[in-house]
Amino acid sequence: MHDWLYVALAYLVVWGAIALYTWALKRRIVQARAVAEYAGQVAEGSPGAAQEGLECDAPPAP
Amino acid sequence: MTDFADRHVRLLGLISLGLLIVAGYLALIWSPPDVEQHDAMRIMYVHVPAVWTAYLAFFLVLISSVMYLWKRDPKWDHLAAASAELGVLFTALTLAAGSIWAKPIWGVWWTWDPRVTTTAVLFVIYVGYIMFRAMQPDAAARAKQAAVIGIIGFIDIPVVHMSVLWWRSLHQGPTLQGLNGPTLDPRMEIALLVNTVAFTILFFFLLAQRLHLAQTEARQEAALQDVLSHA
Numbered sequence: 001m002h003d004w005l006y007v008a009l010a011y012l013v014v015w016g017a018i019a020l021y022t023w024a025l026k027r028r029i030v031q032a033r034a035v036a037e038y039a040g041q042v043a044e045g046s047p048g049a050a051q052e053g054l055e056c057d058a059p060p061a062p
Numbered sequence: 063m064t065d066f067a068d069r070h071v072r073l074l075g076l077i078s079l080g081l082l083i084v085a086g087y088l089a090l091i092w093s094p095p096d097v098e099q100h101d102a103m104r105i106m107y108v109h110v111p112a113v114w115t116a117y118l119a120f121f122l123v124l125i126s127s128v129m130y131l132w133k134r135d136p137k138w139d140h141l142a143a144a145s146a147e148l149g150v151l152f153t154a155l156t157l158a159a160g161s162i163w164a165k166p167i168w169g170v171w172w173t174w175d176p177r178v179t180t181t182a183v184l185f186v187i188y189v190g191y192i193m194f195r196a197m198q199p200d201a202a203a204r205a206k207q208a209a210v211i212g213i214i215g216f217i218d219i220p221v222v223h224m225s226v227l228w229w230r231s232l233h234q235g236p237t238l239q240g241l242n243g244p245t246l247d248p249r250m251e252i253a254l255l256v257n258t259v260a261f262t263i264l265f266f267f268l269l270a271q272r273l274h275l276a277q278t279e280a281r282q283e284a285a286l287q288d289v290l291s292h293a
Binding site for chain 2: 033
């Protein structure tokens with residue numbers, strides 16, 4: 001029983017971290033696409049682009 | 063990412079999820095407990111695949127870095143950045159799972175054992191790689207300098223792997239190698255192999271996604287440079 005607690009902890013940490021990373025990565029992709037599109041519109045001088053804002057969790061990854 | 067690539071990446075994700083479920087069943091239910099380590103040994107089925115995946119990721123960083131310095135094509139830099147991030151993730155998981163395994167077996171959460179220490183050094187090297195990339199604003203300089211770091215950092219991989227043979231270590235030696243062949247029960251070997259394959263496919267799924275992110279951010283950086291230059 002004692003050993004199974006450690007096994008459960010290890011699997012929770014590993015699978016939980018992978019699931020969390022996958023979710024965060026998906027979110028970063030969605031936000032990066034929006035920023036890239038927005039920046040492209042601003043660069044082209046699109047009239048609507050300056051009116052809208054964008055929400056991001058964090059700055060771009062290196 | 064085109065629809066074609068998107069569909070295939072999504073399929074890869076579904077395959078990896080299915081395989082992880084099967085691998086989990088084999089690891090937690092189907093395979094037998096160890097004679098000495100009992101059920102605590104089941105942590106091996108995530109610990110060993112995690113370290114294998116980290117090695118794979120850093121090997122890709124090495125190849126991409128060499129290719130970037132040779133061809134100066136940004137796609138190699140994007141691949142290196144994506145692989146490095148995943149390598150750091152899987153190295154962290156290796157250390158975490160290893161620490162949890164160490165407590166019931168060695169009686170401690172941490173020890174300055176050669177294998178454990180060199181793996182921690184590996185983690186720090188590539189965290190440093192990522193931090194360096196964050197601090198360098200010039201894309202071309204960042205790519206070139208990161209490539210050099212990525213190549214030098216790989217030197218620690220053979221040190222990690224050989225540490226159990228070169229120095230006195232608490233950590234067990236190679237599980238599947240040896241003059242007398244594998245030392246595992248065949249069911250353990252199958253469970254370990256399936257988990258390793260599952261982690262590898264998961265890695266390539268995450269790599270495809272992370273690479274897409276790197277390419278999108280490069281477009282973003284170029285568009286912002288364009289905006290600033292016309293401001």
